[in-house]
Amino acid sequence: DQQVKQNSPSLSVQEGRISILNCDYTNSMFDYFLWYKKYPAEGPTFLISISSIKDKNEDGRFTVFLNKSAKHLSLHIVPSQPGDSAVYFCAASDGGSSNTGKLIFGQGTTLQVKP
Amino acid sequence: KAGVTQTPRYLIKTRGQQVTLSCSPISGHRSVSWYQQTPGQGLQFLFEYFSETQRNKGNFPGRFSGRQFSNSRSEMNVSTLELGDSALYLCASSLARLAGYNEQFFGPGTRLTVL
Numbered sequence: 001d002q003q004v005k006q007n008s009p010s011l012s013v014q015e016g017r018i019s020i021l022n023c024d025y026t027n028s029m030f031d032y033f034l035w036y037k038k039y040p041a042e043g044p045t046f047l048i049s050i051s052s053i054k055d056k057n058e059d060g061r062f063t064v065f066l067n068k069s070a071k072h073l074s075l076h077i078v079p080s081q082p083g084d085s086a087v088y089f090c091a092a093s094d095g096g097s098s099n100t101g102k103l104i105f106g107q108g109t110t111l112q113v114k115p
Numbered sequence: 116k117a118g119v120t121q122t123p124r125y126l127i128k129t130r131g132q133q134v135t136l137s138c139s140p141i142s143g144h145r146s147v148s149w150y151q152q153t154p155g156q157g158l159q160f161l162f163e164y165f166s167e168t169q170r171n172k173g174n175f176p177g178r179f180s181g182r183q184f185s186n187s188r189s190e191m192n193v194s195t196l197e198l199g200d201s202a203l204y205l206c207a208s209s210l211a212r213l214a215g216y217n218e219q220f221f222g223p224g225t226r227l228t229v230l
Contacts, residue, residue, distance in 0.1 A: 043207075043221035046218050046219070049216070089158065101148045101165065101217075102160045102163060102171045103150075103207075103219060105157055105158035105159075106157070107157045
């Protein structure tokens with residue numbers, strides 16, 4: 001039972017254009033969502049997060065949108081750069097105030113940004 | 116501030132052996148979580164330690180165990196290794212503040228190969 005799903009295994013975009021990575025979840029108890037970027041042979045790097053009480057969070061070129069009714073979130077990267085080429089993971093937590101340090105990850109989407 | 120460090124980075128073992136992996140969290144971080152990454156299963160939560168106590172546990176057999184020391188450093192142990200234990204083992208640390216969500220920051224991982 002995969003509670004967090006990234007249905008697109010890969011995405012290819014042109015440099016300068018927008019990259020949109022999608023993530024769906026099934027557990028309505030999830031209250032915090034995160035995006036991580038991962039290069040080969042490295043650990044995931046935290047990118048941006050959003051609480052379930054918000055519908056948008058922005059940090060520089062990265063914006064995460066949350067649609068709770070659809071149980072869907074997306075990561076927008078504008079403009080995309082070749083250095084953004086990596087695997088992107090969506091993750092969710094139902095820790096709430098107890099914050100038990102358990103993240104549920106999607107399978108990842110490989111983004112390729114072409115120069 | 117130094118990031119999360121993991122040792123060793125690479126390890127080769129044979130079936131039936133046991134292995135111990137080490138993780139040093141970011142200074143000041145009190146929570147340490149462990150994850151297993153495999154091509155087939157993605158990133159899966161193993162367990163989380165906070166104040167030397169296991170606070171949460173994933174769905175892994177008892178062969179997987181861990182502990183945390185008073186300085187927040189953590190070790191995980193896998194006994195009676197199986198071929199399927201070959202994976203990238205990732206450690207993540209967080210501040211574990213009582214209020215609000217605490218983002219997890221990952222180390223580079225330990226690549227374990229079981230022959």
